[in-house]
Amino acid sequence: xxxxxxxxxxxxxxxxxxxxxxxxxxxxxxxxxxxxxxxxxxxxxxxxxxxxxxxxxxxxxxxxxxxxxxxxxxxxxxxxxxxxxxxxxxxxxxxxxxxxxxxxxxxxxxxxxxxxxxxxxxxxxxxxxxxxxxxxxxxxxxxxxxxxxxxxxxxxxxxxxxxxxxxxxxxxxxxxxxxxxxxxxxxxxxxxxxxxxxxxxxxxxxxxxxxxxxxxxxxxxxxxxxxxxxxxxxxxxxxxxxxxxxxxxxxxxxxxxxxxxxxxxxxxxxxxxxxxxxxxxxxxxxxxxxxxxxxxxxxxxxxxxxxxxxxxxxxxxxxxxxxxxxxxxxxxxxxxxxxxxxxxxxxxxxxxxxxxxxxxxxx
Amino acid sequence: xxxxxxxxxxxxxxxxxxxxxxxxxxxxxxxxxxxxxxxxxxxxxxxxxxxxxxxxxxxxxx
Numbered sequence: 174x175x176x177x178x179x180x181x182x183x184x185x186x187x188x189x190x191x192x193x194x195x196x197x198x199x200x201x202x203x204x205x206x207x208x209x210x211x212x213x214x215x216x217x218x219x220x221x222x223x224x225x226x227x228x229x230x231x232x233x234x235x236x237x238x239x240x241x242x243x244x245x246x247x248x249x250x251x252x253x254x255x256x257x258x259x260x261x262x263x264x265x266x267x268x269x270x271x272x273x274x275x276x277x278x279x280x281x282x283x284x285x286x287x288x289x290x291x292x293x294x295x296x297x298x299x300x301x302x303x304x305x306x307x308x309x310x311x312x313x314x315x316x317x318x319x320x321x322x323x324x325x326x327x328x329x330x331x332x333x334x335x336x337x338x339x340x341x342x343x344x345x346x347x348x349x350x351x352x353x354x355x356x357x358x359x360x361x362x363x364x365x366x367x368x369x370x371x372x373x374x375x376x377x378x379x380x381x382x383x384x385x386x387x388x389x390x391x392x393x394x395x396x397x398x399x400x401x402x403x404x405x406x407x408x409x410x411x412x413x414x415x416x417x418x419x420x421x422x423x424x425x426x427x428x429x430x431x432x433x434x435x436x437x438x439x440x441x442x443x444x445x446x447x448x449x450x451x452x453x454x455x456x457x458x459x460x461x462x463x464x465x466x467x468x469x470x471x472x473x474x475x476x477x478x479x480x481x482x483x484x485x486x487x488x489x490x491x492x493x494x495x496x497x498x499x500x501x502x503x504x505x506x507x508x509x510x511x512x513x514x515x516x517x518x519x520x521x522x523x524x525x526x527x528x529x530x531x532x533x534x535x536x
Numbered sequence: 537x538x539x540x541x542x543x544x545x546x547x548x549x550x551x552x553x554x555x556x557x558x559x560x561x562x563x564x565x566x567x568x569x570x571x572x573x574x575x576x577x578x579x580x581x582x583x584x585x586x587x588x589x590x591x592x593x594x595x596x597x598x
Contacts, residue, residue: 362577458592459585459588459589459592460588462591462592463584463587463588466591466594467587518580519580519584522580523581526581
């Protein structure tokens with residue numbers, strides 16, 4: 174009991190100190206490191222800087238010293254399936270510049286993806302500059318996977334403490350005082366009115382999705398550089414869960430409305446069937462696109478405003494440039510805090526709405 | 537070039553739509569302040585659906 178408490182406190186403290194420390198390091202290195210590089214092509218540099226952030230990566234680079242080209246961060250484990258599982262650390266790639274050898278095969282990273290190469294690391298590019306080399310099945314713990322594990326850990330710590338609190342006292346104290354109203358909000362404002370009397374069965378999914386998206390979005394706003402819900406693979410999976418749950422909880426009426434719409438003439442029923450099937454598929458599609466695009470756009474805007482330091486430095490001097498970008502990015506970050514919550518709310522709300530449509534009783 | 541014009545058109549359309557939703561919701565809340573909560577929820581849902589359309593078009597255009 175006591176040990177649990179200590180671990181919890183220590184991990185929360187560790188996380189926050191990590192965030193603050195890296196945040197400072199990050200902002201300093203960006204203003205000091207990148208800016209003082211040669212004025213080669215700033216636009217190109219900024220584009221690289223932003224697209225590097227938006228993509229998933231095999232190592233956790235906190236910042237790069239532009240002058241010396243030194244990367245500060247730590248490598249992550251690479252797990253690939255290519256004639257058997259292979260494990261090695263991503264430091265073997267030397268940030269994409271070196272060829273990694275494992276079990277007699279050679280691998281190279283090109284634009285964030287692992288390709289199988291020969292010992293020299295030669296890639297054959299086709300007309301569209303895509304490598305034609307074989308790609309092994311990549312199951313690595315990438316930056317986003319690490320972020321998701323972190324979100325899972327945070328959620329376990331938060332909710333186990335909330336659950337434990339009720340054994341001692343019916344009134345939540347401390348951090349649980351924030352969590353209880355949120356749980357009740359999801360139940361009373363999202364699940365119950367949209368799903369109807371059978372809402373209890375879906376509360377587990379809705380709460381998990383709500384808190385997962387919210388905490389992931391908030392983690393994306395810390396200077397650690399996570400972009401979890403901005404990865405389309407993550408949002409595809411989340412929307413797939415909603416899709417499967419909706420299909421499996423659909424009652425007879427739901428399927429009847431899709432395949433043989435009651436109350437319309439027969440030719441109309443035939444015309445409506447493909448439209449309804451299409452509608453069934455576009456619902457999760459719009460869910461995943463909305464979350465992905467919102468978070469990507471948000472990160473893009475924040476990064477562009479931070480990059481103003483680089484573009485404005487020549488004209489206005491470093492202090493004015495940093496000040497302007499600081500004020501602008503501060504305001505946009507506050508809006509992003511709202512968006513982080515709103516997207517979690519919308520995803521949960523629409524999931525509940527779609528489930529409600531499937532389980533609705535018609536009279 | 538053309539996809540930038542397309543992006544502009546999408547934003548114009550989305551802006552008109554969101555303006556309509558927001559404006560009408562404001563009127564409704566002013567008329568019946570006690571229903572503000574319900575109106576806000578409905579407004580956010582419609583806004584999200586519209587946003588889904590606009591973002592879908594933006595991503596397809598890219």
